[in-house]
Amino acid sequence: DDPSLERHFKGHRDAVTSVDFSLNKKQLASGSMDSCLMIWSMRPQMRAYRFMGHKDAVMCVQFSPSGHLVASGSRDKTVRLWVPSVKGESTVFKAHTGTVRSVHFSSDGQSLVTASDDKTIKVWTVHRQKFLFSLSQHINWVRCAKFSPDGRLIVSASDDKTVKLWDKTSRECIHSFCEHGGFVNHVDFHPSGTCIAAAGTDNTVKVWDIRMNRLLQHYQGNAVVNSLSFHPSGNYLVTASNDSTLKILDLLEGRLLYTLHGHQGPATCVAFSRTGDFFASGGSDEQVMVWKTNFDAADYGDVLKTQKSGTSVEGTHHSQPSEMECGVHLKKTKPQDPGRNHHHQQEEETIANTLEHIVGQLDVLTQTVSILEQRLTLTEDKLKECLENQQKIIQNKVN
Template sequence: MTSALEDPSLERHFKGHRDTVTSVDFNPNMKQLASGSMDSCLMVWNFKPQMRAYRFVGHKDAVMSVCFSPSGHLVASASRDKTVRLWIPSVKGESTVFKAHTATVRSVDFSSDGQTLLTASDDKTIKLWTVHRQKFLFSLNQHMNWVRSAKFSPDGRLIVSGSDDKTVKLWDRNSKECVHTFYEHGGFVNHVEFHPSGTCIASAGTDSTVKVWDIRMNKLLQHYTAHSAVNGETLL
C-alpha cells in the first residue's frame, strides 16, 4: 500500500497573483499562508473556505521573501524596492516600512521571540531591526557580494548567511562578529537554514549541492548533489 507521503494529493489551490510567486510561509497558527510575488503584492490566504484572502499593496517592486512572526500576528515582506514592510495579516491596511538597505532585499526572518527582524540584501549587508520600536539596529558587512539568505538560530544567539561570494558565514549576534566562514560551495549560495536543534546549518547553492555542517566543530557532515541549482524555500 502506498502511504500518503509517497503519494501526495493536492489539498488546496490558491490563485490570485498576477506574476511569478517567489516565496511562501505558513502562519504558526496553521490557519493562514502568506505568499510574495513578482507582481509586487503580498497575499495572505485563509484555509477556511468562507474566509477571504487579503491582497496587500504597498511595495513598488517584486516581493522576494515573506515571513510570519512566531506569534502569527505580523507578517514581514522583503522587496526589490529596497524596503521591508510589516503587515497585520488580518487587516488590509497600511504597513510599517523599514528603510536602510540600498539594493534589493532578498530575505527576511524573525527571531524566535519575535522582537528582532533580520534582512539580507544585494547591497552585501545583513541588517537587524527592532520590531516594536521599528528601528534599525546594526549591519553585518563582511560578505563580498549579494547576500541571498540570512536566518536566526533557534535561540537567537547566532545568525547564518549565504551569499553570491560563494560563502556561508556564521555570526555572533551579540559581538556582531563573523565567527566562521564556510568556503566549500562552488557557486552562489541561495538559501541557508538552522536545524531546530541549533547545532547544524544547511545551505543550498547554484553548484547543485545541499551541504550540512555541524557548527560545534565547523565540520561538513553531509553533501547532497542535485540535478540543477538548488533554491530551497525551507531546508532541514
C-alpha cells in the same frame, strides 16, 4: 503515506518568491514578483487578502512567531510589517540601498534580520523598527540571513559562494563555510540549532555541524536548488529546485525519500508549517501549493518499502536514492550484547578513574604554579625595593 497535494492557490500575476505559514496554520503568506503580498486562508471558502504597498517585486515574506505580523522585503529596498487582516495596515522603512532578499524574525519576535544586494545584513528591533547594527563581510549579494533558534547566532548565504556564521552579541563572523561551487541561494538552521543547511546554484544541498564546522552531508542534485526548509522534528528537509521538483530528504538515513512534481517551471520556494504536518511551495508558474506531509507520521519501514517499489501516487513520485548522491551520513548506533556492555562498563570506569586522577594531579600542578608565581612576585618586589634603596644611597653620596 505519501505526501499529497492538498490545495493550490492562484492569484499572483508573476513568479512566487516566498511562502510562510502562520503559527496556527490558518493563514499562509506568499510574496511575488508582481509586487504583491497575498495572505491565503487555509479554511475553505475564505477569501484571500491581496496587500499592495511595495513599489517593486516582493522577494521575501515571514510571519512573526506570534502570527500577528508579516514582514516582507522588496526590490524597492524597503521592509514592510503588515497586520494580516482585512485592512492590511503596514508600516514601512527603508532598510537597504539594494534589493531586500530576506527577512527573518528572531524566535522571541523582538528582532528582525534583513539581507540585501547591498552586501550587508542588518538587525532591527521589531518595535519601532530601530536599526541596531550591520554585518558586512560578504563581497557579493546576500541572498538569505536567519537567526538561530536561540537567537544568539545569525547565518547568512551569499553570491560570494560562502555561508557565514555570526555571533549576534559580538557582531563578529565566527566562521565562513566555503564548500559551495556556486552562489548560495538559501540557508537555514536545524531546529536543534547545532546544524545548518544551505542550497546553491551548484545543484547541491550541504549540511554542516556548526559546533565543529564540519560538513556532515552533501546531496548532489541535477538542478539549481532555490530554497529549503527543515521539518520541525529535524529529521527531514524539503527542497525546491529549478527542475520544477520538490525533494524530501531523510537526514537520518542520508537519502532522498520523495521527489514531488506539481509546478510547471522552477519551484522557487518551500516551507514547512510550524508543526510540520503541511508544507507549502511556490513557483515561477505563479502558483502556491499546499502539501500534506503524511510521511512524518507513517511507519518508517513502510516508507522505505514503498520507496523501493517506485510507485507514483496522486502526482507524487517516489524516486530511487540514486538521483542524489549522499555524502557523510548521520549514523544510527547499533545495540550491543550485554557481555560486551559489562566489559565496556569496566573499561569506562577504569578510564573515568584515570581521568579523575589526572585532573587531580593537574589541580595540584595549578596550585603549585600559583604558589610559585606568588613567590616570584614577592622576590621581584624585594629586588625592586633593593634597587630603589641602592639608587637612593648612590644619589645621597653624590649630593
